[in-house]
Amino acid sequence: MTQQKVTKPRVGLFVTCLVDLFRPVVGFAAVKLIEDSGCTVDIPMAQTCCGQPAYNSGDRKDTRAIAQNTIEAFEEYDYIVAPSGSCAGMLKKHYPGLFKGDPAWEPRVAAFSAKVHELVSFLADVRGVSDIDARLDGTVTYHDSCSGLRELGIRAQPRALLGQVDGLTLRELPDSDVCCGFGGTFCVKYSDISNAIVSEKTSKIEASGADLLLAGDLGCLMNMAGKLKRQGSSVETRHVAEVLAGMTDQPPIGGRG
Amino acid sequence: MSGRQAILSKVRASLAETGDDAARRAVVEARLAKPPKGVIPARGKLPDDARVDLFETLATKFAATVERVRSPADVPKAVAAYLRAKNLPAAVRVGADKRLAAMPWDREKALEIRSGPSDGDDEAGVSHAFGGIAETGTLVMTSGKDNPSTINFLPEHHIVVVEAADIDGDMESVLAKVRKKYGRGKMPRTLNFITGPSRSGDIEQKIILGAHGPRALHIILVDG
Amino acid sequence: MQITSPEFKSNSRAALADAQLQKALSNVRSGFIDKRLKAVADLPEFERLRDSAKAIKDHVLSNLDLYLEAYEGKVLAAGGKVHWCQTAEDARQAILAICRSVDARVVTKGKSMITEEIALNEFFEKNGIAPVETDLGEYIIQLRGEHPSHIIAPAVHLNKEQVEEDFRRVHDHLAPGRDLTEPEALLNEARRVLRSRYFEADVGITGANFLVAETGSSIIVTNEGNGDLTQILPKVHIVVASIEKVVPTLDDAAQILRLLARSATGQDMSVYTTVSTGPRRPGDPDGPEEYHVILLDNGRSAMLGTEFQDMLRCIRCGACMNHCPVYHAVGGHAYGWVYPGPMGAVLTPSLIGVDKGGHLPNASTFCGRCESVCPMRIPLPKMMRHWREREFERGLNPAVARYGLKTWAFFAKRPRLYRFAAAMGIPALGMFSFGKGRFSWLPFAGGWTRHRELPAPEGRTFMQQLRERDAVMKQAAR
Known part of the structure; x- marks a missing residue:
């Protein structure tokens, strides 16, 4: 019994700041899914944000400080998993560049980044999960968030796992690979352009005939949900992990009605 | 300096x-x-017959018309027939290409042969290609008095004679032949790669044939 | 041309409100993306060709001085002339001197972004020379006194009704009853008018997609044939090209040509790929009598050896803007200078300064679609981020944004404080939504709530809930 416990891989869950602040259920869904896949989950309290707001604003110095904090908090784990393609992409693909030429940090960041995974691809690719014990009666559509899709190659995995959910029908979203217009600070700095882009997206979501929109990144989800709500749409929005974990009791993102 | x-x-x-x-x-x-050696698409690496067939298929796909004749002696007749079928005057502009000159144009009594570069008033011009590229259905034309460049662009209809034996699989093979003919590092004034007739998509991205160059490209493929 | 890049925000607001423009922009989405996808799918070697092409350009750029010398030597050997120009003004003066030497009054032009960069048309007009754009799209926008809004589809911002209006306004020979409602009729009208202009021209100017060091050739790629008529009919052919256009050999050009048309228009090959070397040869019945190359630096040499060197691999196919959500939304003119879209967002600050072009690399969602389709594998988002870093270092971004960012970073670097602040603020914020689950308005969130609802926090933060859950579990275990 003790022996078996030791051999379970230890996962450090990088909750992401948006999940922590706005949508804790995604964090609990992630914990359940990772545990169900045969791992133990820890949530280091020293985590804050991956640093993208600073990184994408050109503030390399603060980004590096935040990255050091994240690496220190997580490097002891076998895997570091985040329920977000964009945050996982930051940890996995962008952290190494921050420490280029620093002999003390280069090996550390390389070892750290190699262990980082986005949640759904971690379940499907690393843990080989093919059986999902969840039920959702309804028609859903799926938006491929940009960082997950293009930095981490996440496309087939969420579709495969959603295919295991009882009662769920997946209707493909035309141009599901086109940006929703979120872009972090972009959506407030260039809010009119962001609005044009998200309006294009929501009209396709509406036309898809789905009653629930899913994606793997909370930033995009809040953007699309916010627009759908403003337009008075009845399409609801959730993080894909909520559905996979069967945790859909609380109101969708942006509330009901 | x-x-x-x-x-x-x-x-x-x-x-x-x-x-x-x-x-x-x-x-x-x-x-x-x-x-x-760069990346050469496998597409053009074919035995002779299949390579020529691919050239024909792709040239047709890119809106050229292709007609096959058995020997150079059949070309004048094919040209005359093309002009009749398109309701064009029986006249063509032709350069001094020896292969073209050796063809029996005199058999087409009604056909007027205008020599030299095009002046912009020709309905149809005939050129002999240096070669062809199967990979993309492309004709390769070299400038000079044999085949003046103006004939490639000014007539409404451009008729190009190409020999099956001159069709290579890929662009690099043709370039090797150009080097061989003109000498390393030397070139004719103009080397034209032509893939289908002129077109533009500049108005509402709708493709329309016949922008500034020929409205029609007719290829007479002489099988060896 | 006047630079309006600093007004990107107001430019883009005007563009979003322009119904004609929005209608025309839908053609970008439908006209390019699917065709490219199909052409790429039909060539299994496409990805390997991208690697090959990138390697070729990287090699050239790291030996650019030597390839430029080799190229020049071959141009001279073929009877051409090379004019080395450091700045746009040097280039304009060199071109003017050539035109004056043959008393040129009419100059035809093939499509060339570099002559936009040096604002050649305005300069010609000031000096009594009539420039005639011959590419259909360029001709249309010249009639309108506009600039290209796309690097390969200059008039993509227009609808056919607008083109008809312009033709009726300018072509005074047109009978009022003449039907010009369809693109075919418009094209035929332009073909007829331009045909005589080709013969009138004393000088023809083209750009170059490639300069070939092996042979001293310039290569242009067109679909209309206008670039060819521009260069073979007048007495003088001037090629205007920037220094990074050089490739070692014709074979290298062949590698990149396989990517160019597929990425640009989804064609396997453009209709006309033309390799021009020197003036007409003795005995040639046509072709130009003089061949000049304007070899322009205009800021490129300063990009070498920097984090922006990769941008010099660009072959101007336009795939990045064809796939850019921001370009789709606002079109090319909003970018306020010659080069729009993602490639413009990187190149423009290099050429006009980040103080003027700073908006462009910021106006990106970093969706990465541009990089994913760039045939030359240019890391466009990464370079936009480099521009943001330069701006940040120089304190060029707005004070409010800097202050906000610094405050946020202060907390993000201090996990305990961060936890505390989140635990204080978030549940309170959640309560303010009064169970609705979202906000229609919030102070300091106008950028968000102007166009969308802001989903409210569920309640307590994840970390708070987790601590409680752990406490309950510990109690149960006791």
Whole structure:
């Protein structure tokens, strides 16, 4: 019994700041899914944000400080998993560049980044999960968030796992690979352009005939949900992990009605 | 020369190079003399017949028309028939190409042959291609008095004779033949690669044939 | 041309409100993306060709001085002339001198972004020379006194009704009853008018997609054939090209040509790929009597050896803007200078300064679609981020944004404080939504709530809930 416990891989869950602040259920869904896949989950309290707001604003110095904090908090784990393609992409693909030429940090960041995974691809690719014990009666559509899709190659995995959910029908979203217009600070700095882009997206979501929109990144989800709500749409929005974990009791993102 | 020196110095300063680095020069000269073999699409690597068929298929796909004849002697008749079918006057502009000149044009009594470059008033021009590229259905034309470049662009209808034996699988093979004919590092004034008739998509991205060059490209493929 | 890049925000607001423009922009989405996808799918070697092409350009750029010298030598050997120009003004003066030497009054032009960069048309007009754009799209926008809004589809911002209006306004020979409602009729009208202009021209100017060091050739790629008529009919052919256009050999050009048309228009090959070397040869019945190359630096040499060097691999196919959500939304003119879209967002600050072009690399969602389709594998988002870093270092971004970012970073670097602040603020914020689950308005969130609802926090933060859950579990275990 003790022996078996030791051999379970230890996962450090990088909750992401948006999940922590706005949508804790995604964090609990992630914990359940990772545990169900045969791992133990820890949530280091020293985590804050991956640093993208600073990184994408050109503030390399603060980004590096935040990255050091994240690496220190997580490097002891076998895997570091985040329920977000964009945050996982930051940890996995962008952290190494921050420490280029620093002999003390280069090996550390390389070892750290190699262990980082986005949640759904971690379940499907690393843990080989093919059986999902969840039920959702309804028609859903799926938006491929940009960082997950293009930095981490996440496309087939969420579709495969959603295919295991009882009662769920997946209707493909035309141009599901086109940006929703979120872009972090972009959506407030260039809010009119962001609005044009998200309006294009929501009209396709509406036309898809789905009653629930899913994606793997909370930033995009809040953007699309916010627009759908403003337009008075009845399409609801959730993080894909909520559905996979069967945790859909609380109101969708942006509330009901 | 000041602009030249200034630009070269700036380039060298940015690259942190001196410009008289013998090793760099040797690398560049070697590469110019013998480019590395690039990626050649498998598409064109075919036996003779299949290669010519691919050329025909792709040229047709890109809106050229292709007609096959058995020998050069059949070309004048094919040209005359094309003009009749398109309701065009029985006249063509032709350069001094010896292969074209050797064809029995006199058998087409009604056909007027205008020699020299095009003046912009020709309905139809006939050229002989240097070769063809199966990979993309492309014709390869070299300038000069044999096949003046103006005939490639000014007539409304461009009729091009190409021999099956001159059709290569890929662009690099044709370029090797150009080097062989003109000498390494030397070129005719103009080498035209032509893939279908002129077109434009500049108004609402709708493709329309016949922008400034020929509205129609007719290829007469002479099987060997 | 006047630079309006600093007004990107107001430019883009005007563009979003322009119904004609929005209608025309839908053609970008439908006209390019699917065709490219199909052409790429039909060539299994496409990805390997991208690697090959990138390697070729990287090699050239790191030996650019030597390839430029080799190229020049071959141009001279073929009877051409090379004019090395450091700045746009040097280039304009060199071109003017050539035109004056043959008393040129009419100059035809093939499509060339570099002549936009040096604002050649305005300069010609000031000097009594009539420039005639011959590419259909360029001709249309010249009639309108506009600039290209796309690097390969200059008039993509227009609808056919607007083109008809312009033709009726300018072509005074047109009978009022003549039907010009369809693109075919418009094209035929332009073909007829331009045909005589080709013969009138004393000088023809083209750009170059490639300069070939092996042979001293310039290569242009067109679909209309206008670039060819521009260069073979007048007495003088001037090629205007920037220094990074050089490739070692014709074979290298062939590698990149396989990517160019597929990425640009989804064609396997453009209709006309033309390799021009020197003036007409003795005995040639046509072709130009003089061949000049304007070899322009205009800021490129300063990009070498920097984090922006990769941008010099660009072959101007336009795939990045064809796939850019921001370009789709606002079109090319909003970018306020010559080069729009993602490639413009990187190149423009290099050429006009980040103080003027700073908006462009910021106006990106970093969706990465541009990089994913760039045939030359240029890391466009990464370079936009480099521009943001330069701006940040120089304190060019707005004070409010800097202050906000610094405050946020202060907390993000201090996990305990961060936890505390989140635990204080978030549940309170959640309560303010009064169970609705979202906000229609919030102070300091106008950028968000102007166009969308802001989903409210569920309640307590994840970390708070987790601590409680752990406490309950510990109690149960006791």
